[in-house]
Amino acid sequence: MNELAAVTALAALAQESRLAVFRLLVQRGPDGYPAGEIGEQLGIPGPTLSFHLKELAVAGLVAARKDGRFIYYSPNFERMRALVGYLTDNCCSLAATCAPECAAPVVTRRKRKAA
Amino acid sequence: MNELAAVTALAALAQESRLAVFRLLVQRGPDGYPAGEIGEQLGIPGPTLSFHLKELAVAGLVAARKDGRFIYYSPNFERMRALVGYLTDNCCSLAATCAPECAAPVVTRRKRKAA
DNA sequence: TTCATGTTTCCAAATATATCAAAATGTAGC
DNA sequence: GCTACATTTTGATATATTTGGAAACATGAA
8 A cells, every 4th residue: 555545544444424324334345335324324314324435445445236226335344454464554653653562573575575 | 551542542633633733743743733823724614723733632643732822732652652553453464564664573562571 | 952853733725535416328128 | 007115316515624825922042
């Protein structure tokens, strides 16, 4: 993930409604929810929700799958993982400062340069 | 870290200049850089930089320390760690989906409830 | 005090974002 | 075809963010 992609993803999550939408989708898992269901659960009117879903989709954080008249939105875990990876790699000091789950990480994710 | 704090921190990082500033400070470490040095390294005019530094400070991501005529800005690693923790806890599916450094996390960061 | 320097505040303009009513699009069933 | 429903697009408006010049503020040195 490059800087532009990171900024885009961060901006997508840096908004109350969108963060709520994304959290809801994460809770739900890969099946996702149709737009209407999301709007109902969070009390967001259609056009507003549509606007926010598009932002999340542009940032690559959610995927849309059409099924009949419904459009199911689901979280892109891979993308989210990439964002967290970017933050830990670039925005924390050394090694595992921002990877709290790891007591003592031994290997990093970086590819070794050819000698 | 609650939702509001998360949104604030995400918004602080969701801007090209600010992300660059924060990355620079992280690279630098706890000693920090005076504002002028940051501006010079990144080519950001004084008033603009001041505005961005304030945003980062309000979000709790940087600390300011005065030393003579200089104001040294340094990253708040604890805060960043909290943000990454929030994201992994709330915005990733199960367990370690977004903690790439960990092959098999055994313990979580959560405090055990008193029995 | 005066000067030079580092940084911020003030201000105004340009740009971007958020919201939602109304209209449009797409789809399923009749 | 028509109707009903799910969702998006349009378009207008309100609000917020970003930018940087000029001026102000703060500090240290002479």
